[in-house]
Amino acid sequence: MAVRNPFFGIWFSKLSRTHSCSISGILDMAEEKPPRILRIIARLNVGGPARHVILLTEKFREKGWASELAVGEVDSAEGSMEDLAVARGIEPVKFEKLGRDIHLFDDLPVIWKLYRLMRRFRPDIVHTHTAKAGAVGRAAAFLYRRGHWRGLWEPKSLRVYHTFHGHVLRGYFSGLKNSLFRRIEWALAHASTALITLSASLREELSELGVARPEKVVVIPLGIELEPFLDMAEGVPGTNPVRGELALSVDTPLVGIVGRLVPIKDHLLFFEAASRLVKEGAGTRSGAAHFLIVGDGEMRPELESRAGSLGIRERCHFIGWRSDLPDIYESLDLVALTSRNEGTPLCIIEGMAAARAIVAINVGGVGDLTGFSREAASSPPERGFRIGPVGAIIQPQDPAGFARAMAHLLDDPDALIRLGREGRDRVRRRYSIDRLVEDLESLYLKNR
Missing domain, CATH: 3.40.50.2000 (Glycogen Phosphorylase B;)
Structure with missing residues (x-):
């Protein structure tokens, strides 16, 4: 970890000589601070992804991490797993327009609100789940990293992950929309530290669709309370x-x-x-x-x-x-x-x-x-x-x-x-x- 402030460097050099203190010791103490992770999903509708993020938010809290969850609203025609979140002691941060439907003029304010949430929470990690949340969440993370006066050459330290629980790049939309969404996912992959799939087959499929190179994708199988x-x-x-x-x-x-x-x-x-x-x-x-x-x-x-x-x-x-x-x-x-x-x-x-x-x-x-x-x-x-x-x-x-x-x-x-x-x-x-x-x-x- 480089020390960029010259005044801090002079002060730290004197401190090291006077008190036999090493930079590694200071950094070790700094690293003891619990990591902060913000997890984002479009909605907590009944299904595997919702249960997945609820359990992960809970389990990382149990490990001492600062673990928070941002969600959209469940459609009235869908079953909700929000009760499970409450039962696990999780109160998600809700965003009205973070649902599954894609609307450019609705999504831009959501990106801005997620950016402001990141400014307040100061995450070390942003991890998005499902297609819509993956798009707006990673766009907000990019803005958070770069959206300051030194952002072009000195972005904030932030790791960004997206889990593909499936995908909407085949079987959901027309050919033109599929092509557009594949290009969007390709761009978002470049703004991600890594992509995660639940199976090797899904990793190969994303590679075939041109979303990302296989080495960019990590396979981590699903896990549940068995x-x-x-x-x-x-x-x-x-x-x-x-x-x-x-x-x-x-x-x-x-x-x-x-x-x-x-x-x-x-x-x-x-x-x-x-x-x-x-x-x-x-x-x-x-x-x-x-x-x-x-x-x-x-x-x-x-x-x-x-x-x-x-x-x-x-x-x-x-x-x-x-x-x-x-x-x-x-x-x-x-x-x-x-x-x-x-x-x-x-x-x-x-x-x-x-x-x-x-x-x-x-x-x-x-x-x-x-x-x-x-x-x-x-x-x-x-x-x-x-x-x-x-x-x-x-x-x-x-x-x-x-x-x-x-x-x-x-x-x-x-x-x-x-x-x-x-x-x-x-x-x-x-x-x-x-x-x-x-x-x-x-x-x-x-x-x-």
Whole structure:
């Protein structure tokens, strides 16, 4: 660390000679000051990223860091995790226009307000999460570093990180918008100390999209509080409150899908596959399956109508957002995912921790998470699906393959137990919150 003030240098030189004091000693004392980290996310809507930032804000406080969280407002149609933040003793700083929608004239004042927050809080680290917060947060961080009279040649010391929990560069917008957003992300990557992805597959995808070179991207897998799920029985128990609520016996196969009811999650494919399963599996165990839809969102009326038109409405149980997730997963035989785009889906980690087999579309980090090699995950499957260590993966846009995968698994209860056990062992080793905090702390301190 260079001493730039000549008067300080003269004073310090005399102090060193008089009191046998070294510059390293002074700097060591200065470094004992707890690091200050500002975490920014667009909103605390129900989902993995919101839980992720709440837990990280709490855990770094427990380590003695000055750890704060800035958020936008949750849309009225979405479930909120703000209660979880309050329960963990976190009062986020709220910004009215920091939501997911992008509007230039609304976003400029948000950048200015985040800059002013940084001026007050004086962070050593700014870490952004999700696309909108990543854009305005990193723009504000750039302004904070450079926005003073010596900023061009002597910027403030600040490390800036952004986590891609997924991305909106494919599957969300038109081709022109996708191209524009890729250029914006490329520019923001140059203003970042490092980018973080939750899987190696997502890092490769960002490189292919031209967002950043692979060496700029660090892979740090997701971590959650696994304990509520690890003590559950490996199979569906004789009694379960959720099955009791639905009036389903322990022998009735139950497939669950957990997530927001929005287009990117592609529940329409799930219902198409469920319809095929019921019709083609008549007389088999899988043909008697019911389907549990956990979550809410803008598509709920359309999805309920679609289930009716497919003739499976009485088999589909829409229960909205729930806080009793361990009981939810315990009630299931199989956990499903049909998203068009994902980073590392939290519901798959939770399902694996609960010792439940997985059936999922192979997108984003799903192959890494479920233990498939990249070659196996990307090669065309013979039956429309591929069985791996913890369940089945299916190529996108293939409801017939998804139906066959569900039938294959549900008709083999012993395989469900075996795959669930392997999934639990896998997440216990790789996806704990303590491991996540250690990995992030190591990254933050390495770049000091």
